[in-house]
Amino acid sequence: MNKKFGLLVVSMSLCVYAGFTTVRANHEAPPAPERAQVVSEIQHLLSQSPHTNQFNTLRKAYAARDFEPVWVARSGAGARLDALHRRLAKADTDGLDPRRYSVPSHNGLLPSAESMARVELAAALNFVHFAQDLRAAGADAAKMRPPQSKVPGGVDAATLLENASNAADIYKYLEELSPQHHVYQGLKASLHRYRQLRTAGGWAKIPNGSQLKPGQKHPHIVFVRERLFATGDLLEDETYSDQYDDQLLAAVKTFQRRHGLKDDGTIGPKTRAAMSRTVDERIRQILVNMERSRWLPNDLGSRFVVVNVPGYWLEVFDGARLALEMPVIVGKKYRRTPIFSGNINRIELNPYWGVPDSIARNDILAKLKEDPSYLEGLRVYMKGTGYPALELDRYDIDWSTVSSARPFMYYFRQDPGPQNALGQAKFLFDNPFNVYLHDTSNRSLFAKQQRALSSGCIRLAEPIRMAEYLLSSQPGWNRERIDDVLAGGANTRISLN
Structure with a gap:
């Protein structure tokens, strides 16, 4: 303060x-x-x-x-x-x-x-x-x-x-x-519980050592059990056992998912470090998240989406019920995803990608300077930003002489298709940052643990499931129709009720 x-x-x-x-x-x-x-x-x-x-x-x-x-x-x-x-x-x-x-x-x-x-x-x-x-x-x-x-x-x-x-x-x-929404109230309950844990002495640090895997017996398993039982990840009090059994595996995976770690059940250096964070550190983390949750509207609506930016995770709630969740990719350190809220009002299947000015100036221009054929095969067309805005041939321009300073003289748009950077779907809502949720043509990036990789927008691991859920209350829409539209390839915009 x-x-x-x-x-x-x-x-x-x-x-x-x-x-x-x-x-x-x-x-x-x-x-x-x-x-x-x-x-x-x-x-x-x-x-x-x-x-x-x-x-x-x-x-x-x-x-x-x-x-x-x-x-x-x-x-x-x-x-x-x-x-x-x-x-x-x-x-x-x-x-x-x-x-x-x-x-x-x-x-x-x-x-x-x-x-x-x-x-x-x-x-x-x-x-x-x-x-x-x-x-x-x-x-x-x-x-x-x-x-x-x-x-x-x-x-x-x-x-x-x-x-x-x-x-x-x-x-x-x-x-x-x-705030009365369950995000804040859940954190408030967690603060109370972790303060009780602190009063009771917290938990012991997990000793350093080799990886612990399912099926093993190891003295350090006892420390892991005590740690996970303290925070409710392990429900039954069998902290005396040094056996890494199926029950402990489920608890470890739950812990790993909650902390943005790869949920493979292997207790390596990162999982040990996360488990060894002290109760005071976790309380400070809860306090920070309580402050962030106060930035949300007090009324989140009957259905709402929460994007946990540092956790690379998205959750969809129907009231207090978790209806859908998935990994996401968020903005890079120097192109951070902003903090805001808004109402999702439109879905676009087989979207166009109007390349933002910052990406055109800072990314595409640099690549065109190196190789004028960079956009070949990507179904990207360009036009000038003057009036009238005429379509241009990129090979007619000497890119080595073009400045990245504002105002930039060229606008790029990518047509729908397999190469489109937004993939098969995007989800739009009013906000001053020109940020939206979307699919991606580079799905391999979801295998990474650290996923601050975008230019600010939020990429979804399962965008079609998201579309199906959001359109479930929209007359005439179901998964079969969504699949038909995607297969047809035509750009389709759907306003949400």
């Missing part, structure tokens, strides 16, 4: 309730302030507050509700403030640091309109800050995201406060501020 922002929040919170004093329970409480006095004090304190984004947001939000308080009741702190205290105190269950949220303590009695207003605004600041953190909408979260990313917009403070004010069950409302 950005320390500068954290300090700014603390200093603003102190500004709101500096000088606040509580009334001890064994003292006689003064008369409760009139609500109009509290409203007036809230308005006054906000008018005197710094002109920062946080206070400007709060001024606008309270003005929209005529400066009526949300968190303090007429007689003092009230149930809403108590609920906020309890929820902020367990912020760590969402992987957030409770120390970031500083609502002043109280004993239920507030002696004056001013003290009530100060506590009200301190609570509101920390409430909005907490909600922003849970929706990855704050300044800290924005700095954690990669440069190429597009995530849902921020949270509106006025709406948050109004919803909190109207909530019949305020604690339930505060609980449901966190």
Whole structure:
């Protein structure tokens, strides 16, 4: 988290309730302030507050509700403030640091309109800050995201406060501020489980040694069994056995798939290293993934696709049910697949490939400079980018004189066919990066463990299965019709309902 922002929040919170004093329970409480006095004090304190984004947001939000308080009741702190205290105190269950949220303590009695207003605004600041953190909408979260990313917009403070004010069950409302989709909730459950594992002592490191294969007996098998039982990959507690049996093989393969390793059941150096990562390392990994999952829309829809970019894996969900999964190829280190979300709205069978400008300038041009016949047999045609855009013969151009600088003067398009870089299918959705899912003509790359090999788009290992699933609810479409269209070779575009 950005320390500068954290300090700014603390200093603003102190500004709101500096000088606040509580009334001890064994003292006689003064008369409760009139609500109009509290409203007036809230308005006054906000008018005197710094002109920062946080206070400007709060001024606008309270003005929209005529400066009526949300968190303090007429007689003092009230149930809403108590609920906020309890929820902020367990912020760590969402992987957030409770120390970031500083609502002043109280004993239920507030002696004056001013003290009530100060506590009200301190609570509101920390409430909005907490909600922003849970929706990855704050300044800290924005700095954690990669440069190429597009995530849902921020949270509106006025709406948050109004919803909190109207909530019949305020604690339930505060609980449901966190993303409710199963991706996030699954990570939240994992965080709890791994913290329990840490309390219990974690697991032992797998000793270095030779490869362990099914059927072997070896003292290190006991360590493997203990490790996999701890994380639930091995369901039965037979950690005493040094035999690599079929049950252990299934557990090892599950572990390898979960960690992006080749699931051959052989326990070699990479699998040993992954098993030996400490529970603290795994907790840090869960925390990072919880932050990333906060970048997703809160409502993922009834059917959705999740691409795990660093894991080279795609999953399709129908509600909470895993309907389909497959390996994928993602962007290279210098052409990363961006982080974003969008609705798949069209499938193209036997697609054309309109070569992106960056690939044309940086890849194809370099190859044409070396060999003007490079595109021979690939069914690629080219035209100028001027008006009118006329089709050109690549042999009429002296490529050695062509610059890769923008604006590039040529556009390339590849016709459907066996050589097409997009293979037999592509899946389109609205996004500002011109990224989509597609097949590939080079299927051998799926045999690699590290599959950051594309120019940013996501290549699917089983695109026709994906098409069949997405079209299963589309009238008139089934696997037989898909196969007929592919065999015919004609470019076919299907809009999804």
